[in-house]
Amino acid sequence: MRLNLLKVLNENFRIKIFITFALLIFFISVSFTSLFIHRQTKNLTDALIKKGNLLAGVLAFNSRIGVFSENKELLDVAAEGILQQEGVLEVSIFNLEGKLLKSKERPQIRTLEKSIRRDEKSKRKAIEEITETVSPCYFVGSSAVEFWSPVISDSDPYEETSLFFKEDLLRRKSKIIGFAMITGDKRTLDKELNDLLVKTIFIGITFLIIGSIVTYIVAKGITKPLNKLIESVKIFGTVGTVEKFPIETKDEIGKLAMAFNNMAESLKRREGALRESEERYRTLFTQASDGICIMSVDGKLVDVNESSARMHGYSTQEIRHINLKDSDAPETFQLAPERMRRVLAGEAITFEVKHYHKDGHVFPLEVSVSLISYNGESYVQCIHRDITERKRGEEMIQASREQMRALAGRLQTVREEERTDIAREIHDELGGALTGMKVDVSFLIKSALKIENEAARTSLIAGMDSVTKSIDTTIHAVRRIAMELRPGILDDLGLVAALEWQLKDFEKRSGIRSEFFPPVEDISLDADLSTALFRIFQEALTNVVRHSGATAVCVRLRADADSSTLEVEDNGKGIEKEKLLSSESLGLLGMRERAQMFGGRITVTGTPGTGTTVKVEIPSVEKRKIERDQGGATLR
Ligand SMILES: Nc1ncnc2c1ncn2[C@@H]1O[C@H](COP(=O)(O)OP(=O)(O)O)[C@@H](O)[C@H]1O
Ligand SMILES: [Mg+2]
Structure with a gap:
């Protein structure tokens, strides 16, 4: 039961507001009622006491001559006049010694309690108090109140010691000569108080009821648009779109409604953008010339595009039913777990693989793999590019490069061979010829020595020497050229x-x-x-x-x-x-x-x-x- 109440309180804003305000009103009305009752009680009591004191005072004043002279008739007149006043139940007059001089009462006094009535103790107490203070006093009982007043005689005696010319020649002298007592009916006061209490409680309850009704209406007024807004949010949550919420006020609820409208609008726009982007991605996915396949992180094929299927020789329907792992050539298959581990660790990697085509041949692919997130879940996206042509091209380039290299090598070899031949030819042929020439010249010199004509001989020998030197220089040059062309030492040593x-x-x-x-x-x-x-x-x-x-x-x-x-x-x-x-x-x-x-x-x-x-x-x-x-x- 308590839990239910708490649940309702927790879930229902309207009841929360209502209960809060109702409690507030309750406390206000209780406080005001109590305050009012308290004040009224005081006022009424004060009025009663004032009236009682006044009547007692009047009685004391009226009966002073009667007390002084102890004249019963005079006292009777004074007492009768007061007893006629409303609420006065009994009137008593005492002399200074406390002796009852006169007492008059209404008939109903008999029914009242006795304790407050002139028992000796209360009488003594009153007399003592009045004598001491020389002023009226009262005693409250359960159904009646006793008002006591001193009966005072004023006399203006001449002071024996006073002089004629003195200011205070006549000195007034007040003296208590007796006591007047009135018993007032307290029940009228109690009745009035009761009436007051009933009226006030009635007003309080009326105020509470009206307040609660007003509170309920106000709470309803506050929560109604809120409830409507909640409805709209619910509709928006399920359908994804909702009509604009009417903004009727500029208060917090109006602002909330405006914020809701803005949010709905922005979500709608974002959803549109998302849809567009998804469509774009889908178009890209289906129309891409590269093969794209999406796999779950545990390697199951989720989606595959036309190009990827075509590359492998299948239709999109067929490729969905084959296990992509089966299309891996053995070396690709071996490396797959390590690659998958890197991708799952968040790395985007590109590598070359070899796959089996439907017809059984193996073809090379370049694959770029990365982890993508869709609807909060992670998927592995593989982009396949058939690189058969590229590979073929690369192989051709490689082959032609190797051919070129072989050709260059061949040319170098031929060049070296030719250089070697030429070097040898030059060395052997030219060197040999020059050496022969040198031998011939030395023979010629020997022959020239036999010439008798000295001048002719000398000039001839000088010419021959010069030729020999030239031949030596040439031999030297020939050797150097041959050496530079191809150092024989390389071949020999x-x-x-x-x-x-x-x-x-x-x-x-x-x-x-x-x-x-x-x-x-x-x-x-x-x-x-x-x-x-x-x-x-x-x-x-x-x-x-x-x-x-x-x-x-x-x-x-x-x-x-x-x-x-x-x-x-x-x-x-x-x-x-x-x-x-x-x-x-x-x-x-x-x-x-x-x-x-x-x-x-x-x-x-x-x-x-x-x-x-x-x-x-x-x-x-x-x-x-x-x-x-x-x-x-x-x-x-
Ligand atoms: N030993 C070296 N010290 C400093 N610079 C050098 C040296 N060898 C080569 N270079 C630099 O490298 C360049 C290329 O050398 P190379 O290919 O032999 O061409 P070339 O000798 O015909 O200029 C030279 O022009 C020169 O600037
Ligand atoms: Mg060089």
């Missing part, structure tokens, strides 16, 4: 010797201090690789002379089971970063190409002011083979 010789020659010609650190152990590289490394080395040295401004060069050649490394380090100004990839850096490009022909690579590092290091790393034949095998496996 190998790379280390060729590098050492080349470096010495470089030092001699450039004046740049050079140091060479050969490998600790002997190395045997095939002729092509030796040539490539030698040419790279030559280009590096040329660059040092031309660009670095270095004063020293340090060359290191190392070789182990895995690779051969050649390092050319200078202490020059340091190569600029942008030169490294510049299309004009043909020398660097040539070096790179040569290294790549052997699966190697070149790293050029430059620190401004410290120098440049060119490092060539060529993997060993075995390593290259292993790598090629592994690369093949990953491609398969």
Whole structure:
């Protein structure tokens, strides 16, 4: 029961307001009624006491001669006059000693209680009090009130000691000569008070009822629009749209209604925007050339678009019934859990996969996967792009690049072979011819010595000497040209010797201090690789002379089971970063190409002011083979 009341109170605003105001009105009316009753009671009591005191006073005054002379007739007249007054039940007059001189009463006094009536004790008490204060007093009983007043005689005696000329010649003297007592009926007062109480309570209840009715109407007035608003909100909640709520007032309820209207409007607009955006997304989803599929986080297919289905060779209906995991080629399938884990962790990732087509062939896809949120739930969105064509294109480019590289390699080889041939031809043929010529000339000199004519002999021999010198110079030049074309030392003594010789020659010609650190152990590289490394080395040295401004060069050649490394380090100004990839850096490009022909690579590092290091790393034949095998496996 109590719970029910609390529930109603908690749920019903109108009852809450009503009860609050009703209680307020109740308290106000009770307070006012009590206050009113209290005041009225006091007023009535005061009036009664005033009247009683006055009548007692009048009786005392009227009976003073009767008391003084103890004349019963006089007292009777005085008493009779007062007894006639309304509410007076009994009149008594006493002399100074308290002896009853006169007593008159109305007949109904018999029915009243005795205690208040002239019992000795109350009489004594009254007499003592009046004698002491020389003023009236009263005693309240349950049904009557006794009013006592002193009977006073005034006399103006001459003072024996007073003189004629003195101001207070006549001194008034008041003296108590008896007591007058009136018993007033208290029941009239009680009756009046009762009437007053009834009237006041009646007014209070009327006020309470009217107040409650007014409160109810006011509460209803307040809650009615609120209830209507609640109805509207409910409709809006279920239907999603509602008519505008009429704004009738400018108070809080009016403002609430306005806020509701604004909210409904804004929600409607937002919903419209959301719908539009959803439609846009749907159009994008269905019409995209990329395949899109949406999966739940546990991997179930939720939606898939036309493109994705077509890519896999299915219709959208068919693809819904196949498990997408089944379309993963084995290597894709292996990597899937790790990728899924990253996506669920919030990462958006793009990678390449291989899927089975409906007809069984495997085709490459580029997939971008991310986590999306829809209606508060997370889904995995995969965007598929068929990259068969791209892959084919890439493969073609790769193949043509490899062809180009092979061609370039071939050209280098041919060039080297030709250089070797020419160098040999020049060395052998020209060198041989020149040596022959030198022998011939020395024979000629010997023959010329036999000429007798001294002048002719001398000039001839001088000419011959000059020819011999020219032949020597030419032989020297021929050797140098042949050497530059193709150092025979490379073929004859190998790379280390060729590098050492080349470096010495470089030092001699450039004046740049050079140091060479050969490998600790002997190395045997095939002729092509030796040539490539030698040419790279030559280009590096040329660059040092031309660009670095270095004063020293340090060359290191190392070789182990895995690779051969050649390092050319200078202490020059340091190569600029942008030169490294510049299309004009043909020398660097040539070096790179040569290294790549052997699966190697070149790293050029430059620190401004410290120098440049060119490092060539060529993997060993075995390593290259292993790598090629592994690369093949990953491609398969
Ligand atoms: N050892 C080096 N020190 C400083 N700069 C260098 C060095 N080697 C190359 N460079 C810079 O790199 C550029 C490219 O070199 P390269 O490709 O050999 O072309 P080229 O020698 O024909 O200018 C050079 O122009 C030069 O500025
Ligand atoms: Mg160069």
